[in-house]
Amino acid sequence: MKHTLIQELHLSLTNDAPFISPKFFYDDVGSHLFDVITLLEEYYPTRTEQWIMDAFQGAITDAVGPCEVLLDLGAGNCAKASRLFNSIKPKQYRALDISKEYLEAAVADLQKQFPHIAMSAEAIDLSLPLAFPDISELRKIFFFPGSSIGNYDPEKADQFFANIAHECHGNGGLLIGVDLVKDLETLHLAYNDPLGVTSAFNLNILLNVNRIIGSNFNLQDWEHYAFFNESQSRIEMHLRARVNIEVNLPGSNARDHVIRFKVGDLIHTENSYKYTQDSFTEKLRYAGFENIHAWTDPKKHFLVCFANAKK
Numbered sequence: 001m002k003h004t005l006i007q008e009l010h011l012s013l014t015n016d017a018p019f020i021s022p023k024f025f026y027d028d029v030g031s032h033l034f035d036v037i038t039l040l041e042e043y044y045p046t047r048t049e050q051w052i053m054d055a056f057q058g059a060i061t062d063a064v065g066p067c068e069v070l071l072d073l074g075a076g077n078c079a080k081a082s083r084l085f086n087s088i089k090p091k092q093y094r095a096l097d098i099s100k101e102y103l104e105a106a107v108a109d110l111q112k113q114f115p116h117i118a119m120s121a122e123a124i125d126l127s128l129p130l131a132f133p134d135i136s137e138l139r140k141i142f143f144f145p146g147s148s149i150g151n152y153d154p155e156k157a158d159q160f161f162a163n164i165a166h167e168c169h170g171n172g173g174l175l176i177g178v179d180l181v182k183d184l185e186t187l188h189l190a191y192n193d194p195l196g197v198t199s200a201f202n203l204n205i206l207l208n209v210n211r212i213i214g215s216n217f218n219l220q221d222w223e224h225y226a227f228f229n230e231s232q233s234r235i236e237m238h239l240r241a242r243v244n245i246e247v248n249l250p251g252s253n254a255r256d257h258v259i260r261f262k263v264g265d266l267i268h269t270e271n272s273y274k275y276t277q278d279s280f281t282e283k284l285r286y287a288g289f290e291n292i293h294a295w296t297d298p299k300k301h302f303l304v305c306f307a308n309a310k311k
């Protein structure tokens with residue numbers, strides 16, 4: 001596991017267009033910084049999604065229907081899913097995320113509060129195909145909140161949806177939250193908060209990379225750079241070199257590999273795609289879902305959908 005992450009980082013950093021996958025944001029400090037981001041006035045997605053879930057709880061519960069297994073994709077601290085337990089009433093809850101230790105602790109806590117729900121915690125990499133053969137007969141509800149889908153390139157999102165639709169085996173669906181295209185000012189501020197938390201979140205990825213591959217990125221040399229790319233309908237986050245930089249990437253053969261950056265050069269750290277309600281529901285339909293329900297807030301900042309897998 002560790003070894004492949006090291007190889008992955010070596011490849012992405014020595015690419016002609018250097019990048020670091022956003023999954024490397026979420027070390028201990030990064031996970032806490034993200035939690036702070038969700039509290040910021042400027043970062044509307046988390047708050048708005050929660051508003052929609054609360055305001056339309058009855059309609060969402062009706063649309064979802066019976067739930068034998070709730071599969072929480074990228075469960076984190078399981079807080080969002082647990083808010084659904086009393087309305088959706090899953091018989092079984094499966095929390096899936098990349099870090100098992102963190103997840104197990106969260107699930108153990110939840111189990112005490114909801115002793116009648118069967119629970120499990122599993123480590124999975126959401127960028128790989130998913131399969132749940134042992135529960136193929138049961139009605140499954142997949143839960144993918146928070147606009148995590150925004151990190152996937154559109155073609156990758158199509159594959160992901162087709163994978164989920166298939167795994168429902170004609171009996172289940174997907175409850176998903178996604179961020180919507182909106183005025184540029186609102187989008188820009190959400191990723192350029194004046195307090196600098198998003199900047200710290202972005203810079204922290206270099207500390208995590210230093211820890212994983214033993215490189216010597218210096219935070220002083222880099223600055224946060226985020227903007228809305230209108231033609232691609234995505235927020236792009238980058239780290240921009242403030243000076244000319246040399247970074248050592250310790251190699252396996254003891255000969256350190258040096259990568260050079262010129263002032264203004266970029267390392268791409270994240271894409272956060274924004275959809276329109278129509279473009280998003282159309283993607284769900286294209287992947288094999290039908291009977292698609294959608295709920296939004298009065299300002300149409302965020303969208304929650306429930307889509308049934310075709311029988």
Ligand code: AVJ
Binds near residue numbers: 151191198270
């Ligand atoms: C967790 C991927 C939904 O794209 O808004 C927040 C991550 N990055 N601020 C997003 C994030 C910068 C977030 N997602």
